[in-house]
Amino acid sequence: MQMPVQRRTTIKDVAEAAGVGVATVSRVLSGGSASAETREKVLAAAARLDYHPSALGRNLRQRRTGGVGLLVPDITDSFYARLADGVLSCARSYGEPVTIGVTGDDPERESEMIGTLIEQSMDRVIAVPSGDGDAWDPVLRAGVNVVFASRRAEPDVPDVPAVLADDRGGVRTAVEYLTGLGHRKIAFLARRGQSQRVAAFTGALKALGVPVEDELVVHARASRDSAYAAAAGLLQRRPDVTAVLTGGNILGEAAVLAARELDVRVPRDVSLIMFDDVPWAELCSPPLTVIAQPAQDIGYRAAELVLRQGRRPRTVMLPSELVVRASCGPRRPRQ
Amino acid sequence: MQMPVQRRTTIKDVAEAAGVGVATVSRVLSGGSASAETREKVLAAAARLDYHPSALGRNLRQRRTGGVGLLVPDITDSFYARLADGVLSCARSYGEPVTIGVTGDDPERESEMIGTLIEQSMDRVIAVPSGDGDAWDPVLRAGVNVVFASRRAEPDVPDVPAVLADDRGGVRTAVEYLTGLGHRKIAFLARRGQSQRVAAFTGALKALGVPVEDELVVHARASRDSAYAAAAGLLQRRPDVTAVLTGGNILGEAAVLAARELDVRVPRDVSLIMFDDVPWAELCSPPLTVIAQPAQDIGYRAAELVLRQGRRPRTVMLPSELVVRASCGPRRPRQ
DNA sequence: GTGAAAGCGCTAACAG
């Protein structure tokens, strides 16, 4: 049994039904000039036939795809989900569809997705770049409008605006808070590619006269497993560490889990600050002190930047904020 | 200063460069038959010119859009994020882009998004339907391939396959577990539209000979605020309730928060079971007992259904599982 | 103010 597929109503059908030319229909429907009478007829016919203009035809003609592409490392990560939500929400108000791609923070996969996007003639892309800034070169030359969100590419791509949270400020505040509690052996659990935050971290330590140990900066890949391994490894290897700062909420989750597993008490044995606020930070035991970032705003602003044609500001910096809850305490040597 | 936008390389350019006709290029690139020599020339020319076929042209010609549309209530909800991740992951293996829309569980917004999708000529859609089954009628008649994920529409739309988790089984197991612990006053915090689960809930109670009180089924809207209000309201209004089952993780979050705020201890004063397992359920204090659903699988399977052309099974049911942690205890009257 | 016609980039007939 075959589903009775009805042929799509086209602009031509409407033109015939209204007794006018196709050009007129097009004009009326896109707000061009037409006599009141004609407009009336066209609108009536369109409504009667339940006509929906085909984005395909329009886009082909205009050599561009409506809609925006969005590339995030992991949609399962609450931070990126909120960022995506911001993008979606802004795009909706422009009536633009958004096509999403997950890069897994893998430069190769990222290029692959970029390929798909330009194949779709997407001419506006928001990305949390995972990889090689060079990968963006062909895209830019193809005239695609790119905005980076949450981080820049490395090496940096000039001419691409970005919407960022103030990592530096966040890290500095956190480190000051921790040193204020007496901590000296502070570790940083980072995701690969968070060199920005790592730099801010070591910079903050130096500024406060705390010696920097390279070994206390630990890198993990994007996956939960890798995060857990990194966290557990750190806690076991360095019992002298009394405070940990994590570069993201997946890493924070891993740190809490690892600490619990290894019977390291938070905040008694080690203080913990996590990058990015998530709903569960408050439900956690103990409730986690975090560096909150306006994930949703970042997405929204990035979408605005890419959707609003006209002059484009170079870069937008949004504030981070230290939200103190109960995962930090005064330094008490663990061993 | 104007960005030097280079005109897109078209199939015609490649044809000229290779000294063949456009049809030949098309054939070679889509795996049709051609002499080894010609194929060579075409491929070389394509590579040299960095040619990427335009999906726009192809789709217009073929009267369909590659790619699949995905409609979820809230991408910020970890369950739907994981579902989306499953879809994305499957789609990627088919090389299909996915366009995502957030419905906010609002039928009106859902219709709006459906409109956008058919305007894009999307001919394959995966949806967690929020509303009116009737809204899907025009879509189906337009020949769009729809698969529902995680729930069906109401009133149900025939001919639309669905990938579901076994709600019924999950609820029954949970209720049995709770009654086994001695609980009789069990409340169900539901999102609007979860009539399936509510029915399973009351059904399970009846089967166990526990009297059903309508007032113990509380409905909330999709937002966190509404969820919190519902949870807090229930806990205050009915101090005789000793166990709560929540229809989703946002509601679970709200219940934990409300209980904490109202100084109701879990599981001492009230036992709590949440629908859907999320990473933070384990980090919560106490760790939450949950009905786990294979969110990612649901998405993946739904994508498979919609992408694999050919015979389409009616419906797929995936198992739910009760994961016992520490949020339930024996009944102890609260007042 | 309105219609006819020319494509946008591609594929599928249809000839050769």
Place this chain on the structure above:
DNA sequence: CTGTTAGCGCTTTCAC
């Protein structure tokens, strides 16, 4: 095996 041709549905000159 390959080239020519006719559109897919739409917008946009360009005449009238």
